Structures are given as structure tokens and as C-alpha cells.
Amino acid sequence: MGVREMFLLNLGMLISVAYLANILYKYLFNRTSNRIKYVCSVVLIIFSGWICMKFGFTLKNHVITDLRYVPLIIAAVSYSEPVTIFIIGLGIGLVRLTFGVNDAAIAGLYNMAILGAVCALLNIWMRRSDIRLVFKAGITILVVNILNTLNIAILGVIPFKQYMLELAPITGPSGFGLSIVFALILRDFQLEQKRIVELKYANELMRKQTEELQRAKLKLEERAHQLALASQYKSEFLANMSHELRTPLNSILNLAQLIEESTPSSEEEDHRAYGSIIYKSGQDLLQLINDILDLSKVEAGRLEIMNEDLSLMEIPESLDMQFRHLAERKGIVFDIRQAEDLPDTIYSDTLRIQQILRNLLSNSFKFTEHNGRVTLEIRRSISKDGVKGEWIVFSVSDTGIGIPADKHMLIFEAFQQSDGSINRKYGGTGLGLSISRDLARLLGGFIRLQSKEGEGSLFSLYLPIK
Template structure:
């Protein structure tokens, strides 16, 4: 067997040793301590060098040519302590003595010891420089192989001329190429192992995150149940309290009305009675608003669908707000588009409540000019076949700044905190109206400009009522 065949056999054996070592680590040695694993890896490097010598090329009985320097090259990449390279070099050199004590064996010990120090120096250089890994690898492989050839030429038992002319031209190129090939194989093997390890850590992290998400989900579900229960308790409490408050408050309102209208009471007492009557009505409205809001939030507000005559709406709104318009000297107009159906199917009580809230706000924030209620038909918008009837309340009041318009439909919110101090109110009207519109299948939108007024449009699905054979369809 020639040098080339021996070197290829050495490389095959080194690959086999590396694979078996990985199997042992993966299924048996992983649980050992770091110090134990470190010692076993050093012994493995020495064993790999011994195997190379065992199956190397014998030029004579005591002269061996093999790839025993390859484990030392790999050690220069793997270990962080330079002393480890010296120890491995000496260990492989001593392993050479197991094949017999001779001058060639002693030269082999000297050569591997020197190569151990060379690898230690290269290890220090690699850790202190910032070159790419490929550059560091090429330099290390070339230096170790060249130094090995020089040592054999200087200290070897074979005549220098014969070695330089016959052995080195074959052994040095093959040693460099096979060393590089083994280094690349180990590098690829190392990257694969690192990817598997990273994948394992990622899977473990994903498992922990999944467990945490599951626990968080359980916590959120429990919290949602608690919030739902708290909302139910709040709704029940508000319903009970509103009833308890409204009963004596209605008595106060009725008595105040009687005092205000009494001819026997003096003018001053009558005025006090009217003030109490007005304040009682305002307080009652606040209580009703809070109760409605709590029912909407709890999903307990009932919507009844029945026939509603459209012509009655302007009459109701005119009767309710005409006096306010006269007192504030504001024009109040109601316009109804021609061709609207005589009646629709919806909840009359909630429609009136929404329009009353919108008109109350319009009159509250308008000092001069006009307030208008416009009732018209709107065609389907293209996203559905629904036809709408639109109630638009427009005013020439203070308006709402553009950056504040997103808050006006939130409960207990107004465009500006100073508004509640100046104009009063809880800020519930628009929130309740928006929720009621949604429950009726519609919605409310607004356009406004600060200082120039606002327009709130209540879109309601148009469901006409037609009588056929005495039945409502």
C-alpha cells in the first residue's frame, strides 16, 4: 500500500472516529461533568493519532508516514487553552513509542512535541486576530504541514535528499488536501450539530412559551369570568338603586310641581318649587341614562320591533324642543323629505330617545343661529343592499375640534373637560345613543368644525310597514 492509499485510509478512520465519538456523546456521555468530558476529548485526540499511525504507510519497519498531525490541527481550532495542544502533541508522540523504541520513534516524539507548541502558538494567534475563519484555517493547516515536513527533513532518519525528492512531493500535498478536507467535514458536522442544538433550544423555548400562553389564557378566561360577574353585579346594583332612587325622586318632582302651580303659595315659594321640579327632572334623566348604559354594557337592553308612524316624529320633537328654542332665541326647523314611507318597523321608544339626546346636545351647545332636524332616505352604500332612513341633527354651535371628535361617543367623556364644567352633563348621551343605534342595526356619524357647528347623522335600516289583508308584514 502506497503513501496515498495510507493517507486516504487514515482520513476514513478519522471520520469514523469522529462519528462514533458524536454517537457516544449524544446517547451516553452528555450527562457527564465538563471536566470529565474535557479529559475524554483529549484522550480521543491522542487515540485518533495512534489509529493513524497504526494504519499508516511503513517505508521500513521503524519509519511511518501517516496523518497523525491532523488531530493536532483540529485541536488548535477546538480548544481554548494553548497548553492542551502541547499536551496532545506530547501524547501522540508518546503513542508513537508503542510501535517500538527506535531512532525513528524518538524523532516522531520530538516532531509531535514541536508541532504541539506550534499549534499552541497558532491557537493564540487565531484568538487574537480578526481574520475570517477560512483564512485562519488555511494558515494553520499550511503552517503545521510545512513545519512537519521541515522537521522530518531535518531530524528524520531518512536521508534529507531522498525525503525531499521522493517522499515530500507526494506526502505534503496529500497531507494538506486531506487535512483541509477533514477540517471542512468536521466544520460542516459542527454546524449541523449547532443547528440541531439551536433547534432543540428553540423547541424548548417554544414549549415554555406555549405553556406560559396557556396559563395566561386560563388566567384571562378566569379574569373575563370575574369581569362578567362584576358587570352583572354592577348592572343589578344600578337597576336596584335606580329604582330605589326614582321612587322618592318622582314623589319630590310631583310635590315640587304642585308647589310651583299652587295659587296659595307665595311667589317666592312657587319659584322654589319650580326650581326643585326642574332639578328633579334633570336628576331623573341622569339616573335613567346610567341605567340605560348599564343595560347596554350588560347586553340586557331589550329592543322591540313595532310599527312607527314617521309623521308623528316631527310633532313630538317640535313639541318637546320648541319652548327651548324660544327661550334661547334659536331657530328650530324640522324637514322631512317627500316620498318617505308612512310608517317603519323599529323601536319607537329608542328612536325618540336617540333624537332627544342629539337635539338636547344641539340646543345645549348652540347660543345663536339655528338647530335643524332633517329626515331623508339614503340609498344602499354598495357594501350591502340595505336602504337607510337618515335623521340628521345640525346646529351652528361651538362645534368639536378634529382631534377631539373620536372621544365624543365614549361614556363619561366630552371633547373638553371644561365643557362639563361650563355646560353640565355627564357625557353619557352620545355614548348611549351610539349603542342604541347599533342595537337597532344602524350607526351614528358626525361632521363638525370648531366654532362653526356640528351635524350628527343617525342611520337606521329602512324597514317599511305594509298592511296586507289586515296583517302587518
């Protein structure tokens, strides 16, 4: 086999090694660290030089003619560290010694060390130059081929004149041409790999965009579901409200008609009873209207808070007067407890605090049966109960029907109750807790709920002392 055939064999081996490198990177080194990938690539390039020598053309005096300098050219174009390129050149020179330590091997070591240093300098020039990469690579290939021919002619064991006249005319042009061919093949291979990486990146980007669109779709579907539920709840609210408004209004109209049609002989006691019922119905009707107005003001941001110094003693006294009679009528024990370390006054809105507590107590009495218990406790909390700061806590507890765990958030939404049907047992519009929650926020506090179905409920209103 001649020199040209051997060079073609070297080119085929280099292409095979490049393909092997791609397989190893894709299936073995893809998930390893960058340092390991870097070291492995250096070893692989040195191995490429050894392969060229293994399948090189052996002359007399142990001289091996091959394309071992081609991997060094590729390294000069590919790597960014000049020291790495010199190490590759020196490494290829050292593996020449594996075929025997002799004068030809020592000359080959010197040659590759010199070419490694030159390629390192060419790498520095390429990184600083602004000309196109194809021109940089062409100049590098030309310089390395010329220098390789001169080094072998000067340092090699074959006489200078004999090498330049007999071997150089064959090895020089063949090596230069095959170097360009391999560089073009490798360049095309790299471009294909780049396209694959870009396609993979585009696919990953499209996958992420698809996932984001899917999440947005789910959010829109959830929002549409919430809007549908809100529409349903408001429809139920309107039906409930018409029922709640109709009851006291019918009482007022019917009793007013009875009074109008009553004879002079009617007993005065009946008139007082009718008047009491009319008054109670009117109060219920007024409370419903006030709840609707308060909710509208809160949602519009127009509800005013009138803060002032208020005595904590006045609140339980007022609530006791309002609910004591109801407790006695239903046969419910009503306790009011006050801690001893309470401040004399706090700065807040008295009317809104009483409105919140009235809503909480009304619910407790409504859902507590005969022989039950309703308790209002007023205490001080300083960074306790998982809440930091100084707070006055108004706790309303009862032994009523309790609230299921999955309804704890629901009952604080407007127009919603644990049971939303018109014919529910206990009545109500579902506005009280929603208004109470919003009022608590406007007062700088919040409401907490602890309840289990069948075990009663505990609503705690937290208001800041300062």
C-alpha cells in the same frame, strides 16, 4: 497499499472517529460536567492520532507514515487554551511509543512535541488576529504540513536526501490536501451541529413562548370568569337591594296611609306604634343608603378618616346601649369584656370604629338564634397571634350558624354573601363586611376571621395603638 491509499484510509478513520465523538456527546456526555467533557475531548483527539498510526503505512526501520498531525491541527483551531494543544501534541507523540520503542518512535515523539508547541503559538496568534477563521485555518494547515515534512526529514531515521526526493513529494501534497478536505468536512459537520443547536434553542424558545401564551390565556379566561361572576353578583345585589329597599319603604307608605285614614277615635297608642315602625323602617332605609354611599366613597378613594384621641371606655358603652335591647328581645346573652392593661386613649376615628363594630355585632345577632351568646372583647396584643406590633383588638364572637371555610374570603367581597339568593333566610345586602374590611385598612388595621359551619364565628378587628 500505497501511501496515498493509506492517507485516504486515515481520512476515513478520522471521519469515523468524529462521527463517534458526536454519538458519544449526544447520548453519553450531554449531561456531564464541562470538565469531564473537556477531558474526554482531549483523550478522543489523542486517540484519533493513535488510530492514524494504527492504520498508517509502515516503512523499513519501523517508520510509520500517517496523518497523526491532522487531529492536532483541528485542536489548534478548536481549543482556546494553548497548554491543552501542547498536551495533545505531546500525547499523540507518546502514544507512538505503543507501537514499539525505537529510533523512529523517538523521532515521532520529538516531531509531535514540536508541532504541539507550534500549534499552541498559532492558537495564540489566531485568537489575537482579526482575519477570517478560514484564512487562519489555511495558514495553520500549511505551516504544520511544511514543518512536519522538515521535522521528519531532519529528525527521522530515513536520510534527509532520500526522504526529500522519494517520500516528501508524495506525503507532503497528499497530507496537505487531505488535511484541507478533513478540515472542510469537519467545518461542515460543525456548522450542521450549530444549526441543530440553534434549531433546538428556537424550539425551546417557542415552547416557552407557547407555555407563556397558554398561561396568559388561562389568566384571561380566569379574569373573564371573574368578570362574569362580578356581573352576576352585582345583578343579585341589585335584585337584593330592590327587595331590601322596598320592605322599609312599603312599611313607611302603608303606615303613613293608615295614620292618614285613621279616625279621631283612634287610640293614641296605635299612633305611637305606627310611628315607631315608621322610624325603624326609615332607619333601616337610611342605613342601606349609607352603606351604598360608603362603598362608593371607598372605591373612589374619597372616604375621609378623621383621626383624634378617643377614649376606649366610650366605645363599649355606646355599643351596649345600641344592642342591649336587641339582645333581650331575641333572648341572646350579650357580654362586653375589657382587659385591664388597655390604654386610656388611642388615636383613631371613633365613628368609623363604631361603624365597623356595629356591622360585626349586627351580623352576630342576625345569625345567632335564641339562647345563644354574643361577646365583644377588647384586649391588647403585643406581637401575639402571629401579628407583630402593638394593637388594640376588638373581638366579636357568637354561637351562631358559622361560616363554611370556602366562604371566608367570599363574604368580604362587595355584593356577596354566603347565600346569595333573594329569599335567603336572614336578609341583608352583603355590603357590611366589605365596607368594614376597607374601613379597617384605612384605619391602619385589618380584620381576621375564625369560623366553622355550625360552631359560630369570631371576627377580630386589629387597630394600631400608635
